[in-house]
Amino acid sequence: MSTPADTPTGEGLFDDVDLGWEHLKNRLFKYLLFGAAMFGVVALGVLIFDVxxxxxxxxxxxxxxxxxxxxxxxxxxxxxxxxxxxxxxxxMLMALTAFLSFFIGVGSAIYLEEYAPDNRITRLIEANLANLAGVPSIVYGLLALAALRNGIGLGPIVLVGGVALALLVMPIIIVSSQEALRAVPDSVRRGSYATGATQWQTIRKVVLPAALPGIFTGTILALARAIGETAPLLMVGALFVNRMPRGLMDRFSGMPTQIYSWAAEPSQHFIHLAAVGIVVLLTFMLVMNGIAVYLRNKYETEI
Incomplete structure (x- = not known):
């Protein structure tokens, strides 16, 4: 069957396009992305080798x-x-940070996902939470400095440092908890309602158990970030302290600030003490990340 003369056949459609140049641009862009990725990997490798x-x-x-x-x-x-x-x-800081941020963060996520209406105010709150999760940590340190140290008059104590870190990780916990709750299919909720369960019973008995692996993973990863933060602790005055804190009202020096203090010393012995401290801190962070992966793999279930 012959093709009508006025019917386009596609021939000559790319006659004016230099396909060789297009393939070259694609390869260059791929190499650019690979180089950008490897730059971070190489920089991290150099830092780890130096430590x-x-x-x-x-x-x-x-x-x-x-x-x-x-x-x-x-x-x-x-x-x-x-x-x-x-x-x-x-x-002590991590325990206090988890206590202050976990229940408020998860509770806020439950309200926003399960109870709050889908309107402009709710969307504005969620957008602000996403933005707060990316705010530099020093801003939360300045907030704790202004509100707790200069405002209330508290000193550089464990309580102030815990509040600063809780403010830092709370938006991250809220956002990650929301994602975990969204991952639970609506069919599970409808099935629970069909059996006569109330909304709170559905959330407590069905939705939360299914979302807990994601919630725990997000929380532990947020705490793993908090344990290595230095700027908020420096802002509240947590510098060198040569004794162990025994309560929330004691002065303290966390692992990051202790490493910072040693690294600023002119003595080479202190420099190598800082390197040993970095290895210990990295070990804590790797263990916390490993726990997060273990919890997700152990308790994640197919719904």
Whole structure:
């Protein structure tokens, strides 16, 4: 069957296009993306190599004992200085941060996803929460400084540091909890309503158990970010403290601020102490990320 003369056949459609140049642009763009990705990987590798090198030199040439390092408090003498107070302070900060942010964050996410109407105000709140999740951490430190230290008159104590970090991670917990709740299919909710369950019973017995793996994962990852934050703690005045905190009203020096304090010292011994502290801090962060992955793999179920 012949094709009519006035029917377009597609021939000559790309006659004026240099396909060789288009393929070259595609390859160049692919190489550009690959180079951008590798730049971050290489930079991270260089930093890790530098830290590991200083860590090894500290253990071998400066005779830093890991046991003594994690069982001694801070000191102005590098040969007597340890990391115990900073570790205990960071653990206390994480416990307080989780307590202050988890219930408020998850409760806010439940309200926004399950109860709040879909209107302009709700969408504005959700947009602001997404923006707050990306605000630099130093802003939350300045907020805690203005409200708690300058406003109420509290000193650089564990309570103030915990509030600053809770403000930092709360938007992240809310957003991640919302995503976990959205991942629960509506058919599950409708099935629960069909059995006569109320909305709160459906949320408590059906929706939350299905969303908990995602909620826990987001919370732990947010806390893993908080444990390495330095700027908020510096803003509230958590600098060098040579003793271990024993309560929420005690002065403290967390792991990041202790590392910052050592790295600013002119002595090479302190520099290598900072490298050992970085390795300990990275270990904590890797363990927390590993726990998050484990919880997701263990409790995630198909609905």
């Amino acid at each position: 590991i090198t200083d860590f090894y030199v500290g253990l071998t040439e400066f005779n830093i004992s890991l046991v003594d390092f994690v069982t001694r408090d801070g000191s102005r003498r590098p040969e007597l200085s340890g990391f115990r107070g900073a570790i205990v302070a960071s653990v």
